[in-house]
Amino acid sequence: MKEKEKEKKKKKKKKKKKKKKKKKKKKKKKEKNKNKKKEKEKGEEKKRKKKKKKKKKKKKKKKKKKKKKKKKKKKTCWIRGMRCSRDSAIPPLQMLCTVDVDIY
CATH class of the missing domain: 1.20.5 (Single alpha-helices involved in coiled-coils or other helix-helix interfaces)
Incomplete structure (x- = not known):
């Protein structure tokens, strides 16, 4: 036991x-x-x-x-020396507006 x-x-x-x-x-x-x-x-x-x-x-x-x-700055026109409202740039003349100027 x-x-x-x-x-x-x-x-x-x-x-x-x-x-x-x-x-x-x-x-x-x-x-x-x-x-x-x-x-x-x-x-x-x-x-x-x-x-x-x-x-x-x-x-x-x-x-x-x-x-x-x-914003793009508006370029001054080389003929008038002013800011132009028109954006119709003519490349050979480098103008921003159409101005009555005789270019020779």
């Missing part, structure tokens, strides 16, 4: 040890997974921030392009 009881106790102890080991393993696994999730989230946040920065940069570039667009 005593031997059987001793064996039973030993088996119980072994089972308890196994359970404890399993619990420890599970805990470690859970912690690992938590850490992995945290790292993933950090990485995603960084990516998001980078994207935001890129978007901001793009917006800034667009704004700069808009600033570059300016």
Whole structure:
């Protein structure tokens, strides 16, 4: 009887040890997974921030392009020395308006 009881106790102890080991393993696994999730989230946040920065940069570039667009200055006529309202430029004469001038 005593031997059987001793064996039973030993088996119980072994089972308890196994359970404890399993619990420890599970805990470690859970912690690992938590850490992995945290790292993933950090990485995603960084990516998001980078994207935001890129978007901001793009917006800034667009704004700069808009600033570059300016109204064309009306050129002064080389004959009159005034600003002309007409835009009928005659290339060989380099005039912006039709003026009655004899060109020899």
